[in-house]
Amino acid sequence: MYLNEMLLLGAVLFCIGVYGVLARRNGVLVLMSIELILNAVNINLVAFGAFHGTVTGQIFALFVITVAAAEVGVGLAIVLLLYRNRRSIDLDQVDLMKG
Template sequence: MLLNQFLILSAVLFAIGVYGVLARRNGVLVLMSIELILNAVNINLVAFGSYVSSISGEVFALFVITVAAAEVGVGLAILLLLYRNRRSVDLSEADLMKG
């Protein structure tokens, strides 16, 4: 297998995730797109790890998974609070701090 096929797939997933973050208005969907981006990064980490025959890539992928889980937990809690206060998870309406 080529290294590149993993890297290109990861780049495509990353770009799709970027599109999702930018184009979505629903907070939950934005969080899902962020998961997509993190997974693309994980593919890269593991692919490079096996390319240079190092275990570090996998270990870092595990760390990324852990941090992503923490991020989802906190993100969803914030969304829940937002919903409770504003009756909506529409991010374009969350403009309280807009000048």
């Protein structure tokens, strides 16, 4: 595969993820969209690493996967607390929890 094809795939995934973050109001779907964005970054890192013939892109991708796992854990905890308090995971109701 060529570098252009991998970068195009990463760009498409990134755009789908950004659309999901901006358009969705469901907390779980927003977390899934953030994961799509991070996976697009991983594809680009691995593609550039393979293009240059080094494993540096794969190493950075492993760090991104580690951060994404921690982000999912914290994000799901916040969504569960939101559901417990409001009986909905609609992100429009987050501002009601001030105070």
